[in-house]
Amino acid sequence: MKTRRIDNYGKINRDKILSFSWDKKNYKGFEGDTLASALLANNIGIVGRSFKYHRPRGIFSSGVEESGALVTIGSKDRRDPNVRATTQELYNGLEASGQNAFPNVNFDLAGINNYLGRFFAAGFYYKTFMGIPPLEWGKGTAIWMFFEKFIRKAAGMGSASGLPDPDTYEHAHDFCDLIVVGSGPAGVAAAIEAAEKKLDVILVEQDSLIGGNQLAENDFDNSQIKNQLENLGIKIMTRTTAFGLYDNCVVGLLERVTDHISAPNVNIPRQRFWTIRAKHIIVGAGAIERHIAFNNNDIPGVMTVNASKHYLNRYGVLTGKRIVIATNNDSVYETAHQLSEAGANVTVLDSRTNFEIETNKSFEIRKGYVPYNINGSKKIHSLDISKSETINKSETIDCDQVLLSGGWSPAVHLLSHRGVKPKWDYNNACFLPSDTKENITMVGSSRGLWNKNDCIASGIAGTTDALNRLGISKTNYFFPKPGGWKNPIQPLYEVKYKKSRSKSFVDYQHDVTTDDVRLAHREGFISVEHLKRYTTLGMANDQGKMGNIIGLSLMAELLNKEIPEVGTTVFRPPYTPVSIGALSGRNVGKHFRPLRVTPMHQWNIDHGAKMIEVGLYQRPWYYPKKNETLSDSYIREASTVRKTVGICDITSLGKIAIQGPGSTEFLNRIYSNGFSKLQVGKARYGIMLRDDGIVMDDGTSWRLAENEYFMTTSTGEAAKVMSWLEELLQTRWTDLDVNVTSISEQWAGVSVAGPKSREVLNNCVDDSLVITNNKLPFMGVTSTFLKGNIPCRIARISFSGELAFEVYVKSDFANTMMDLLWENAKKYDGCLYGLEALGALRVEKGHVTAAELDGRVTIDDAGLSKMASTKKSYIGSAMRKRGVLKNNDREILVGFFPTNLKETFNAGTIVCEKNNIKGQGIGRITSVTYSPELGHWIGIGFVKGGLDKWKDTTLVGADPVRNKQMNLKVVSPHMIDPKGERMYA
């Protein structure tokens, strides 16, 4: 195969040969190549198949706007689909393959779709499934789901590996005075000006080299610029894309750290996701050359003019031998000249008739000519051209390449992210950026400046603007006027040729044709945003960087309006795709969220605990002996607590110190039950309501001293309660003299529960007299010492319903406390118990937790009416009696037994009346356990009307998810020791 590489051109390093594979065949390229330039050099024209019609796709561009050369890079777990070959740097050993084709891009069986085009027209998905009668919800969905996988496979692009990503990604942060996006002449001028004025500057460039579009010039050398930037202390970030602008001058960057390296150091992240907080942003993102819509304008060999200039001068690749350039503007002539100098036979079709251009006559210019049809399928054979856009007299030119320039679109994307709408400029046939109040300035060709000196002037003006806005200077400045070509552009978006049934493409990747746009219009989609969604125009990887304006112009014509009246679609981040890996950074696997462990975490594990996640906390779940299952273990643990004694880590409960003269009044306002008469040395269970009268949380507060309380909250609501107390004190009750401090991390806690718990504690405290029934009655509190002079707080609080104590020590003493308690508990055949046994014990007692207090439940619903004081007002006291919360048919807390005591049931079961099993039923079961004490399964939950209404009626538990159904008996939630005699023992 002959190479298209030519001598003495390009900035590639010809001494460094790189080998790579394309569709499993080996090829060679040079250091400095992109995959696209290496493929072109190796004469590979077809690099993919299009989305719907599976038409052969070649390389259209040399940059991020590429919508044809989307390929898959790498293999196995490093397979990366939909990579633009035009921005993928070549490295030794790179593996690349074509997409959306079987068996390969040269011979694709699905190419038949090309001839079935009428079935794949705009709105295909919607129409195909519109006919399915939505008789019932499930059925239509099932039909769609059945077909979906085939359609997605047929219309997909590359596919992900489906394997865990072996690479690492990093999140990084930086700050600066000025961030400059783009290192073309404008961006560089802005950065230098700013650095000279002592601003801290970051310069971001998506390419591997700085220079912007100057890299397409044959005599451009960026080394001097680079030195100057570095000497000024400017932070240069290459291979880095500013993918989005956000509020307050925050810029999102994606740095591709190792995507260009064959065997990267495993300790280096593949990509970095940067959040930059700047004071001012200058965007010099350049402009993107458009194509022109006409028949078969997608045949491999079609390219933008500027791209071929890049391939020639940067990569030393002459992309064609007999080249036709079709244009409507001046920007192509330098390229035409250079291509012909490099040995190509060049013809320029310029749609304009009246213009002057200086050339050396090395190529032919045909004024007033337009292309209207390409002949060829896998490559270009010839081009049909005509004088004037109404095709009458035509001729055919033999050629192997067609280069297009339908004008240039300034890259206004980043400004659009900030909600700034661009304005249409008739003179230059493009959207120009509008002004914004935010500290963002557009410079260079992104503000429609076509020549270099204007771009440099705009860069300096941009920095002056920034300095003025930052209050550093007050200097007058002006921006050069948009434009800069000698002859005006003549709008040319489409050349219509009605006689042919060939396709004329607007959006190459998504196969959106001019006919699709017209069809969408006929079917009533006249809003640009609707057009976009219906046809999928501009919704592919390139986001319409090349085709959007053509689509708009077609719509304008159909609506008999001007382009600005039709509007433009809003660009949203990201400017170019950002991998999910970069977004998640290090927050994957175990690091997905923070891990919280109690100070006795290792002690628990050393003593056989299996752990479970509760919120962020790791808590002991159960402590199996030898071959015990979870059930065996928790049933044994719960029985042991009821028989002798058990020890349970309860450190994860929220703990808050409440101090100050207003503390008692404060608690009295936030809890529904009275706290004003709680004596020093006593604790009380309390319920907090929200403003709207619903239960927020429950817990205990211990009065340690006249003006000092120790509050516990549930594990899950700890953070919320803390914020709530701070809010009340800082915003509503600013006269209350109270201080709240979170001390959850400072104290380690255990529950010692069971008939032998006092005896165990007797052996553990310094002075056993302080915990006698007299000195420490039920809900009594004492501050004392464990053996070894360890200060501790003990309260006689029971969640299990047994005689029980909560013991807290400073976190540093957690292990010592566990050793001491466990050593003594063993003497009474005690056990360590986990969350599962704790759950069993509390369900037996009908105690509610987060499963019941789910943000919909009132005090009355929870059967805790006696906890609502009638003697005082408190948060939620007015609202808890409002309308719907007073209804008679509210769901009330009850207990459930299976009618057949041998049966089991699960939490989530819906409670229904017999013969009326449907919908949401009349209640739900929230917590379920096997009760060792009762010898069968029990549950608690809610049912409309509560115990009184249903105690003599058999109800049905429906569990459609598990396909189960059982008869239920409604009982009191307090299934064991309802009078609490054991607690008071």
Added chain:
Amino acid sequence: MIRINCPYCGERDHSEFSYGGDATINYPSLDALEKEWTEAIFFRKNIKGFQFETWHHSNGCRMWLVVERSTVTHEIKSVKPCHPDLQKVVENNK
């Protein structure tokens, strides 16, 4: 990303804060009638433009702040502590 200039910590990302709500509500006294409470907690204005709202510097100094923010542009005009006494202290230290 909204940046909030906490009077205690300096300018920080909004992700360090938790949004509270309308800062202009005068909550009724605890013994007020249901009607007054309903008014205070359910009937809220949906302001287009600048509004006073509370933010909690939950991953910072834990102070509740009144932020004057535009609901259209996210522009922030002022940030003060919610507590009136602290507002005075901050004001005097300026």
